[in-house]
Amino acid sequence: MTRRLVATDYGSPAQVLSVIDADDPVADDGHVVVAVAAAGLNPFDVKRVRGVMSSDPSALPLAIGGEAAGTVAHAGSGTGLAVGDRVAVYPVSGAFAEQVVVDAAAVHPIPDGASTEAAAGLLLAGVTAYDTVATLDVGADDVVLVHGGSGAVGSVAVVLAAARGATVIATASSTNHDYLRGLGAIPVSYHGDLAAAVRDAAPDAVTAVIDTVGTDAAIDASLQAVSPDRIVSIAAWGRADDGIVLLNGSSEASRANRRAAVAPLLDALADGTITVDIVGTFSFDDAAQAFDALDGPHPRGKYLLTP
Numbered sequence: 001m002t003r004r005l006v007a008t009d010y011g012s013p014a015q016v017l018s019v020i021d022a023d024d025p026v027a028d029d030g031h032v033v034v035a036v037a038a039a040g041l042n043p044f045d046v047k048r049v050r051g052v053m054s055s056d057p058s059a060l061p062l063a064i065g066g067e068a069a070g071t072v073a074h075a076g077s078g079t080g081l082a083v084g085d086r087v088a089v090y091p092v093s094g095a096f097a098e099q100v101v102v103d104a105a106a107v108h109p110i111p112d113g114a115s116t117e118a119a120a121g122l123l124l125a126g127v128t129a130y131d132t133v134a135t136l137d138v139g140a141d142d143v144v145l146v147h148g149g150s151g152a153v154g155s156v157a158v159v160l161a162a163a164r165g166a167t168v169i170a171t172a173s174s175t176n177h178d179y180l181r182g183l184g185a186i187p188v189s190y191h192g193d194l195a196a197a198v199r200d201a202a203p204d205a206v207t208a209v210i211d212t213v214g215t216d217a218a219i220d221a222s223l224q225a226v227s228p229d230r231i232v233s234i235a236a237w238g239r240a241d242d243g244i245v246l247l248n249g250s251s252e253a254s255r256a257n258r259r260a261a262v263a264p265l266l267d268a269l270a271d272g273t274i275t276v277d278i279v280g281t282f283s284f285d286d287a288a289q290a291f292d293a294l295d296g297p298h299p300r301g302k303y304l305l306t307p
């Protein structure tokens with residue numbers, strides 16, 4: 001049997017999360033069973049459990065978890081993988097399980113130098129960040145404003161934009177400003193007059209915006225700086241009428257960016273260009289604590305769940 005964390009209803013994680021025993025998954029041709037060492041928790045998981053995305057009763061019990069890492073437990077033929085290989089799994093549905101079965105295309109060997117735990121929390125946010133930077137075609141002449149630069153997505157976006165030679169300005173709480181400087185960004189607080197703070201901090205006019213926050217304050221300040229087609233957001237779904245570019249991996253271009261991102265992100269993790277700091281690790285039995293922590297103001301870093 002394999003332990004799985006599911007939501008038996010939509011609502012408060014403490015009330016609806018449950019650990020169940022399910023049959024061991026089986027790998028057919030082209031598929032792989034991965035023994036999960038750790039799985040990354042993301043805001044999307046919290047929103048799904050709370051019923052923000054959908055409250056369809058027919059989807060219950062809800063399989064949750066969008067990324068994980070561990071070792072290959074069984075490899076179907078034609079996968080090129082072997083039992084014991086250290087791998088990251090993304091994309092996947094139901095990653096919060098002792099074992100998951102996935103298409104081999106979603107199983108990525110973890111290079112030496114990258115820890116399994118960091119790999120478990122890298123890819124979902126990382127491919128999203130890569131998609132934002134690629135969509136804007138950020139270059140050395142750009143001055144990029146990143147809203148939420150201390151977050152899981154924002155921090156990778158800062159690193160990737162800076163690596164392309166852009167000047168990066170990033171918003172965060174003041175406790176995270178030294179961290180942003182370490183990533184190569186000019187930090188700005190998101191409290192107060194955001195547009196004025198960005199103008200004061202930017203050495204030259206902003207040419208592109210990556211929004212990972214989605215607040216009206218972030219979008220309004222961005223629209224004062226650049227035209228809507230230079231604002232990419234992964235969170236401001238209520239502002240589509242402003243003509244900004246919204247990304248969620250659903251378009252062919254966005255999907256292609258995200259596929260292309262996986263190998264360079266894992267290499268960057270291995271060579272230390274990108275780091276994933278783990279702020280807390282919780283067993284499936286204590287998972288509601290991690291869900292509640294991520295749902296409010298929380299320290300920087302990823303929460304991991306372990307079987």
Ligand SMILES: NC(=O)c1ccc[n+]([C@@H]2O[C@H](COP(=O)([O-])OP(=O)(O)OC[C@H]3O[C@@H](n4cnc5c(N)ncnc54)[C@H](OP(=O)(O)O)[C@@H]3O)[C@@H](O)[C@H]2O)c1
Nearest residue numbers: 043044128148149150151152153172173176190234247248
């Ligand atoms: N569309 C997609 O494909 C996609 C993919 C992944 C994630 N997302 C979404 O993107 C968002 C960010 O995800 P994440 O994993 O990066 O989250 P995260 O790690 O929790 O980061 C949140 C960031 O937002 C900042 N922040 C918090 N409250 C703020 C406010 N009122 N104003 C401005 N900034 C604020 C935080 O800064 P401080 O902590 O420094 O205050 C932090 O930098 C979530 O809504 C998630 O669902 C979308």
